[in-house]
Amino acid sequence: MMLLLVTLLLVSGCGGGSEQGETPSEEASPETTALAVPDETATVGINTARGERVELQVEIADEEAEQQRGLMERTALAEEAGMLFVFRGERLLSFWMKDTLIPLSIAYIDGDGWIVDIQDMQPLDESPHPSAAPAQYALEVNQGFFEERGVQVGDEADLPVSTPGA
Numbered sequence: 064m065m066l067l068l069v070t071l072l073l074v075s076g077c078g079g080g081s082e083q084g085e086t087p088s089e090e091a092s093p094e095t096t097a098l099a100v101p102d103e104t105a106t107v108g109i110n111t112a113r114g115e116r117v118e119l120q121v122e123i124a125d126e127e128a129e130q131q132r133g134l135m136e137r138t139a140l141a142e143e144a145g146m147l148f149v150f151r152g153e154r155l156l157s158f159w160m161k162d163t164l165i166p167l168s169i170a171y172i173d174g175d176g177w178i179v180d181i182q183d184m185q186p187l188d189e190s191p192h193p194s195a196a197p198a199q200y201a202l203e204v205n206q207g208f209f210e211e212r213g214v215q216v217g218d219e220a221d222l223p224v225s226t227p228g229a
Contacts, residue, residue, distance in 0.1 A: 140205050160188045162187070179195060180195035
């Protein structure tokens with residue numbers, strides 16, 4: 064049993080869009096930590112400065128175990144898809160690509176829905192990607208998605224979530 068617990072904690076470490084520095088707590092059940100896959104999906108719309116609207120389907124990661132798992136170990140992400148990480152309140156966020164196999168772009172979004180930073184992240188890169196400003200949300204998509212559609216810092220996202228205690 065002890066070996067199983069250690070193995071699950073190692074496999075579920077931070078990465079794949081998970082906030083760096085947050086690891087599964089020792090109190091989290093191994094089943095929850097290892098199998099945390101978001102079951103909620105929604106549409107995010109982004110209104111660009113050019114007056115265009117970009118929409119994509121996202122998985123919502125609003126629980127700690129889902130956020131720690133992120134997009135780790137996936138080999139593909141649909142073209143118009145992504146993962147939206149929802150946190151309580153604004154703060155500086157930092158993500159990394161541990162155990163993440165596909166190149167991603169990340170948009171950090173503040174509590175009012177404004178994109179405050181966009182960065183590209185390379186597969187399996189464990190260096191931190193901190194937000195340039197406090198953010199409450201992080202949106203991960205295939206690398207190049209934002210650039211190809213003209214999405215930039217300062218654009219506004221219509222987010223399908225509300226965060227209690229924000």
